[in-house]
Every structure is written in structure tokens, then in C-alpha cells.
Amino acid sequence: xxxxxxxxxxxxxxxxxxxxxxxxxxxxxxxxxxxxxxxxxxxxxxxxxxxxxxxxxxxxxxxxxxxxxxxxxxxxxxxxxxxxxxxxxxxxxxxxxxxxxxxxxxxxxxxxxxxxxxxxxxxxxxxxxxxxxxxxxxxxxxxxxxxxxxxxxxxxxxxxxxxxxxxxxxxxxxxxxxxxxxxxxxxxxxxxxxxxxxxxxxxxxxxxxxxxxxxxxxxxxxxxxxxxxxxxxxxxxxxxxxxxxxxxxxxxxxxxxxxxxxxxxxxxxxxxxxxxxxxxxxxxxxxxxxxxxxxxxxxxxxxxxxxxxxxxxxxxxxxxxxxxxxxxxxxxxxxxxxxxxxxxxxxxxxxxxxxxxxxxxxxxxxxxxxxxxxxxxxxxxxxxxxxxxxxxxxxxxxxxxxxxxxxxxxxxxxxxxxxxxxxxxxxxxxxxxxxxxxxxxxxxxxxxxxxxxxxxxxxxxxxxxxxxxxxxxxxxxxxxxxxxxxxxxxxxxxxxxxxxxxxxxxxxxxxxxxxxxxxxxxxxxxxxxxxxxxxxxxxxxxxxxxxxxxxxxxxxxxxxxxxxxxxxxxxxxxxxxxxxxxxxxxxxxxxxxxxxx
Amino acid sequence: xxxxxxxxxxxxxxxxxxxxxxxxxxxxxxxxxxxxxxxxxxxxxxxxxxxxxxxxxxxxxxxxxxxxxxxxxxxxxxxxxxxxxxxxxxxxxxxxxxxxxxxxxxxxxxxxxxxxxxxxxxxxxxxxxxxxxxxxxxxxxxxxxxxxxxxxxxxxxxxxxxxxxxxx
Numbered sequence: 001x002x003x004x005x006x007x008x009x010x011x012x013x014x015x016x017x018x019x020x021x022x023x024x025x026x027x028x029x030x031x032x033x034x035x036x037x038x039x040x041x042x043x044x045x046x047x048x049x050x051x052x053x054x055x056x057x058x059x060x061x062x063x064x065x066x067x068x069x070x071x072x073x074x075x076x077x078x079x080x081x082x083x084x085x086x087x088x089x090x091x092x093x094x095x096x097x098x099x100x101x102x103x104x105x106x107x108x109x110x111x112x113x114x115x116x117x118x119x120x121x122x123x124x125x126x127x128x129x130x131x132x133x134x135x136x137x138x139x140x141x142x143x144x145x146x147x148x149x150x151x152x153x154x155x156x157x158x159x160x161x162x163x164x165x166x167x168x169x170x171x172x173x174x175x176x177x178x179x180x181x182x183x184x185x186x187x188x189x190x191x192x193x194x195x196x197x198x199x200x201x202x203x204x205x206x207x208x209x210x211x212x213x214x215x216x217x218x219x220x221x222x223x224x225x226x227x228x229x230x231x232x233x234x235x236x237x238x239x240x241x242x243x244x245x246x247x248x249x250x251x252x253x254x255x256x257x258x259x260x261x262x263x264x265x266x267x268x269x270x271x272x273x274x275x276x277x278x279x280x281x282x283x284x285x286x287x288x289x290x291x292x293x294x295x296x297x298x299x300x301x302x303x304x305x306x307x308x309x310x311x312x313x314x315x316x317x318x319x320x321x322x323x324x325x326x327x328x329x330x331x332x333x334x335x336x337x338x339x340x341x342x343x344x345x346x347x348x349x350x351x352x353x354x355x356x357x358x359x360x361x362x363x364x365x366x367x368x369x370x371x372x373x374x375x376x377x378x379x380x381x382x383x384x385x386x387x388x389x390x391x392x393x394x395x396x397x398x399x400x401x402x403x404x405x406x407x408x409x410x411x412x413x414x415x416x417x418x419x420x421x422x423x424x425x426x427x428x429x430x431x432x433x434x435x436x437x438x439x440x441x442x443x444x445x446x447x448x449x450x451x452x453x454x455x456x457x458x459x460x461x462x463x464x465x466x467x468x469x470x471x472x473x474x475x476x477x478x479x480x481x482x483x484x485x486x487x488x489x490x491x492x493x494x495x496x497x498x499x500x501x502x503x504x505x506x507x508x509x510x511x512x513x514x515x516x517x518x519x520x521x522x523x524x525x526x527x528x529x530x531x532x533x534x535x536x537x538x539x540x541x542x543x544x545x546x547x548x549x550x551x552x553x554x555x556x557x558x559x560x561x562x563x564x565x566x567x568x569x570x571x572x573x574x575x576x577x578x579x580x581x582x583x584x585x586x587x588x589x590x591x592x593x594x595x596x597x
Numbered sequence: 598x599x600x601x602x603x604x605x606x607x608x609x610x611x612x613x614x615x616x617x618x619x620x621x622x623x624x625x626x627x628x629x630x631x632x633x634x635x636x637x638x639x640x641x642x643x644x645x646x647x648x649x650x651x652x653x654x655x656x657x658x659x660x661x662x663x664x665x666x667x668x669x670x671x672x673x674x675x676x677x678x679x680x681x682x683x684x685x686x687x688x689x690x691x692x693x694x695x696x697x698x699x700x701x702x703x704x705x706x707x708x709x710x711x712x713x714x715x716x717x718x719x720x721x722x723x724x725x726x727x728x729x730x731x732x733x734x735x736x737x738x739x740x741x742x743x744x745x746x747x748x749x750x751x752x753x754x755x756x757x758x759x760x761x762x763x764x765x
Contacts, residue, residue, distance in 0.1 A: 079707055079721065172694035178687060179760040202694055224763040236690045239763060276690045278698045287693060320743055321758045565746060
């Protein structure tokens with residue numbers, strides 16, 4: 001071998017060798033840079049790598065760009081650990097600042113549009129004052145929640161919670177809290193983005209000072225972080241209702257949350273757990289529902305809201321990427337701990353919407369929007385019918401036009417509750433709640449009728465008239481379709497398994513919603529089932545032995561629902577095996593018959 | 598077994614059979630069909646907002662496209678194999694100032710595919726959050742989710758929620 005070949009071979013060997021060993025240091029490098037190096041071996045390796053940690057902390061964006069560039073060179077296990085880094089924001093000339101008590105790490109850009117206001121005249125020199133204000137605000141929020149009995153948001157290895165300051169005004173966001181890593185079967189860590197200054201006009205800085213916007217955003221978003229720690233599978237409407245409600249518990253003077261109430265009251269015929277979609281603000285979904293938490297907190301204590309989250313924390317994942325419907329959880333909590341029901345408390349709330357006899361935050365009661373009537377009647381007689389989805393309500397105003405005496409006759413299905421008021425005082429119903437009498441009805445009087453569906457079943461109906469005429473109302477036959485994906489019903493299965501939230505019940509509910517209700521035959525079957533099953537379910541629920549039998553009978557159905565092909569194959573096989581002796585017996589009979597003839 | 602029971606079991610079988618929903622259901626086998634992710638599920642048609650979408654055709658490997666005019670490379674699925682194509686996404690909800698709901702694709706995320714409780718293969722989402730994997734016909738769990746049946750020559754589309762974003 002001549003010298004050229006020898007050199008070439010040496011170069012190739014060196015290149016191959018360097019490639020084979022370079023994956024390790026590269027992996028270690030990125031794991032170290034993103035704080036994911038955990039083993040002793042890695043820590044030793046890190047010590048041997050010359051890295052300017054301060055510089056690396058200030059260069060988050062190049063680091064992430066490098067990670068993206070080198071991604072395919074990393075080992076699969078390293079990719080798994082660092083995948084989330086590509087989802088984190090990249091900041092220009094990133095710096096970080098830890099809050100005084102060490103619970104939060106504020107990530108901020110030193111240059112560019114994401115940079116916070118640069119003023120630096122107090123506190124730590126070299127750190128913008130606004131960044132220190134952010135850190136202090138979050139520490140204040142943290143302390144408040146701990147004092148209220150909430151558990152802090154989980155972080156990996158009790159690291160400080162990551163908060164990124166970004167210019168979110170173009171996206172019209174105050175803040176975003178994103179789930180991250182599971183630390184148990186249901187608890188998950190998270191990280192947060194908030195606006196870098198809250199000075200843009202969309203935040204109304206002339207009404208809400210940037211500090212105030214920061215305060216309510218910190219209170220709101222950090223409660224989401226806490227919620228992720230209780231149970232990742234939380235129902236989004238209730239998460240928003242709670243985060244909004246608690247803004248006012250921590251920062252009573254800001255009062256931005258009152259702006260979300262009118263949208264709900266003017267859309268009161270939509271369900272309490274209406275999905276938080278793109279139209280959330282315009283229909284009052286989620287955010288507007290905070291006032292229901294105010295009612296619960298007033299009737300019980302603010303701790304009741306925390307116990308709702310603690311109750312949720314005890315529930316398992318429903319599976320299938322679904323969240324846990326909060327309405328049954330609230331109902332269960334109110335029944336088991338507060339000697340009430342969601343039905344009673346929702347009705348109590350709907351009445352308070354009109355009576356406005358709120359007790360807490362007395363100086364802000366005037367900020368709570370008044371009820372919004374669905375219709376106002378001034379000519380008589382009246383005959384009207386309303387059908388409501390689950391946990392929804394409707395108000396009707398009556399004004400006099402010469403009549404001095406008014407009787408409202410009510411014909412309703414079982415899930416409807418009604419109330420009538422005259423000038424703010426409730427009128428007692430006559431004859432088993434089927435009519436209300438308004439005497440001495442004057443032009444200055446205000447008469448109001450409340451109709452509420454206080455069940456988790458859609459389609460309850462009320463008919464009311466002023467002349468005694470009546471329209472037939474029929475009990476709803478379809479199941480509830482909860483906005484958050486969970487429905488009601490499955491009575492027998494719920495009775496058999498003991499819980500609406502039992503995984504087997506959820507499988508059956510999923511089957512009903514996604515397959516049976518998609519075709520006419522299936523809908524007819526479901527309607528028949530809901531007509532016949534409630535009494536049977538009640539009976540089963542009261543007998544442990546029957547519950548066991550029902551579970552046994554339901555098992556093959558659940559298996560068929562979950563594993564349709566396998567079940568089908570088994571049934572086919574069974575049918576073939578059964579058909580043979582039956583066919584043989586049939587042929588024997590035929591043969592015998594032929595002989596007899 | 599009484600005939601009535603047999604009839605009921607067959608009826609049950611009939612009702613439960615539509616449970617798996619492969620992308621090839623009710624579509625011609627000799628043309629490409631497009632599916633985009635709408636934040637909840639894959640729905641027919643290319644994405645109108647310029648985001649990536651899937652081209653699916655029986656017996657061929659599904660393809661992730663970023664433009665309707667893109668040329669689709671045809672790769673035949675190996676004999677006895679099917680495919681799973683999907684997207685990993687963060688569910689976005691809320692928006693105090695409006696417009697926060699939707700989803701955010703999760704790029705470069707490893708997705709574990711297992712069968713019979715054992716790891717079979719790990720694939721990675723692309724820059725658009727999509728992944729495509731060819732698998733022998735069988736039953737698999739994708740990302741720890743519910744079982745998915747892969748049939749020969751057919752692509753099954755799977756949206757995987759890998760996180761939540763509370764947007765306010």
C-alpha cells in the first residue's frame with residue numbers, strides 16, 4: 001500500500017470514527033443546554049465540555065436553530081427528551097430572570113419586538129424593571145394560591161416555572177398556557193407565554209393599566225397551570241370559568257371580568273357548559289360562566305371551587321383523547337359534600353341573576369349585568385313554548401296594557417323549574433306550581449317569568465299562557481350532548497358500573513354518540529332505550545346483585561363496541577359451529593319425513 | 598343457542614362493524630383523495646388556509662402536501678401492509694379577545710407505535726406535525742392511544758392530541 005492510500009485510509013478511518021463518537025457529545029451538549037441532563041454520567045460529560053452557560057442562556061434562538069438543524073444527528077432517546085424545546089418560543093437575545101422566591105423563571109428578549117420595556121432604574125441593575133415586576137407579580141399570585149389551599153403547578157424536578165414574555169398583541173392574546181410533560185397519569189407540567197408589556201391598544205391600557213392587565217393575566221394563567229397539575233383532562237369551559245372567577249379573588253380592583261357576563265345573559269338559552277370555541281366571548285362561553293362560580297362561592301365558600309378541582313384530580317383519564325365533563329363532577333360534589341345538587345344550585349343561580357342579591361364584592365354588584373329577557377309581552381292573551389338544552393334558562397318580561405290581573409299557566413316537562421317575580425319579589429306558585437297569579441298589575445309594575453332546564457338532559461320544554469290554553473309538552477327522549485364531549489344517559493350502564501365516568505360507560509356513550517346517533521335506526525333504538533331504561537336503571541342501582549348481573553350482561557356488548565372486528569369474527573365462528581348441528585338435525589328431520597312419506 | 602339470540606348477536610355485529618373509520622371508506626380506489634385536519638378530525642378536501650394536508654389513495658403510501666398543485670410521488674405499499682397517517686397537535690381553546698380556538702401542529706415529535714404491548718416502531722412528525730408510517734396489517738396503538746386496525750392497502754388517518762393550549 002503506498003503512502004497516498006495509507007493517508008486516504010487514515011482519513012476515512014478518522015472520519016468514520018469521529019462520526020461514530022460525535023453523536024454522544026452532540027446529544028450531551030443539547031441535553032445540557034436545555035437543562036435535561038440528569039444522569040451522573042452525563043453530568044460528568046457536561047463538566048468536560050467547555051460551555052459558557054451564561055452565553056448560552058442569552059442565545060436561546062441560535063441554540064434552538066442549532067437543535068433543529070442537528071435534529072437528525074441526535075439519538076432517538078435524546079430527540080424524545082428535547083422534542084418540546086422546538087415547541088417553546090424562541091426569543092431574540094434571550095435572557096432569563098428568576099423570581100425572588102425562585103418559583104418562576106422569566107424568559108425575555110433583550111432586543112426585537114418581543115423585548116419588554118427597557119427601563120431599568122430600580123431593583124436588579126441589568127434586568128428591566130418590567131421583568132422584575134412580572135416576577136414579583138407571579139410570586140404574589142403563587143403565595144395567594146398556596147394560602148387558598150391550592151397545590152402549586154407541577155414542574156419537572158421542582159424547577160422554576162417557565163414564563164416567556166412575547167409580543168402577543170398581534171395575535172390578540174393576553175397569555176397562553178401550554179401543557180408539557182406528564183408527571184403522573186393525569187397531572188402535567190406546563191409553561192406560559194404572556195404579553196411583553198400590555199401597552200397595545202387592544203388591552204385598553206387607558207382603562208386597565210399595564211400592571212393591572214399583568215395582574216389578572218398572571219392570576220388567570222397560573223391557575224391554568226395549577227389546573228394542569230390537578231388533572232390534564234379538565235373540562236375547558238370550567239377551566240376558563242375558574243381562572244376568570246379567581247382573577248377577582250386576587251385582584252379585586254381590576255374588574256375586567258364583569259365584561260364577559262352580558263354575553264352569557266343575552267345567550268342564556270345556551271348550556272352552562274357551552275364549548276369554548278371561536279365565538280366564546282360573543283356568547284359568554286367559559287369566561288362568562290365565572291359568575292356561576294361566584295354564586296357557588298357565596299353560597300358555600302370560595303374553597304368549594306377548590307374542592308371541585310380536587311374532586312376532578314381524583315378521576316382517571318376518560319381515554320380516547322377526551323376530557324372529563326365537569327357538570328357531573330360538580331353535581332357529584334354538591335351531592336356528596338354540600339347536601340345539594342347542581343339542579344338546585346343552578347336554579348338558585350338563575351334566580352339570583354334577576355334578584356341580584358349577591359353578597360360578596362358588594363361594591364361591585366352594580367357591575368354585574370342585569371338579566372336579559374328572551375321576550376317581552378305587552379299584549380294578551382299569550383301562549384308561548386320554549387325548549388331548552390341542559391342547564392340553560394330563559395327570562396320573559398310582562399308589561400300591562402290595561403290588564404290589572406294576570407294569571408300565568410305553566411305546562412312543563414319534568415326537568416323544568418320556574419319562578420315568577422313582581423317588582424323583585426318572588427310570587428308563590430299556585431296549585432303545584434302550575435300557575436302564578438299577579439294581582440293589582442299596574443303599568444309601573446315589572447313582572448318576570450323564569451324558566452330553567454335544571455337537568456343535564458337536552459330538550460326539556462315549558463309552555464305558558466295567560467288564558468289557560470295549553471300546548472302539549474313531551475319529555476325529551478334524546479340523550480344529552482354535552483359541549484365538552486360527554487353526554488348524559490346510558491342509565492343502565494351507569495347504574496351497573498356505579499359511575500357516569502366509568503371507562504366502560506364512556507365506551508358505550510362514545511359508541512352511542514358516534515355510531516348509533518348517526519343513523520335513523522340507531523336514533524330510534526336510542527329513543528326507545530331512553531324511554532324504557534330509567535325505571536329499570538333505578539331498580540338495578542338499588543340492588544348490588546342486579547348491578548353485578550347487569551355488568552356481566554354488558555361485558556360482551558362493551559367488548560363488541562371496543563373490538564368490533566374481533567367480536568365479529570368470534571360470532572361468525574360461533575355461528576358456523578352452531579349451524580352444523582342445527583343443519584344436521586334439520587336434515588335428519590327431512591330424511592325422516594321422506595321415509596315416513 | 599336460540600335463533601333470536603343469534604339474530605340479536607348478528608344485529609349487534611352489524612351495528613358495531615362501522616367502528617373503525619379508514620380513510621378509504623366510500624371513495625374511489627383509483628384517484629387521490631385529500632384530507633385536511635380541522636382541529637378535531639380529518640375531513641375530506643385539501644386545506645384552504647394553506648396548511649399541510651394528506652393525499653390518500655388505496656394501495657399507495659399517503660403523502661403530506663403543502664399545496665394542491667404539488668406533484669404526488671406514488672409509492673406502492675408493500676404486500677400485506679397498510680399505513681397510518683396522522684397529525685400531532687396541541688388543542689387551542691379560548692381567546693379573551695377572540696380567535697384563540699383551533700390547533701397548533703406539533704413538529705418533530707417522536708410517536709411511539711406499539712402492538713401487543715410492545716414497542717414496534719417510533720416515527721417522528723415532520724415540520725407540519727404530520728407523520729406517515731407503513732405497517733404490516735394488524736392492530737396497533739399509536740402514541741399510547743386506543744387500538745387502531747391497519748388493513749392491507751389502506752391508510753387510516755389518526756389525529757393525536759398531544760397537549761392543550763389555554764389561550765386567553
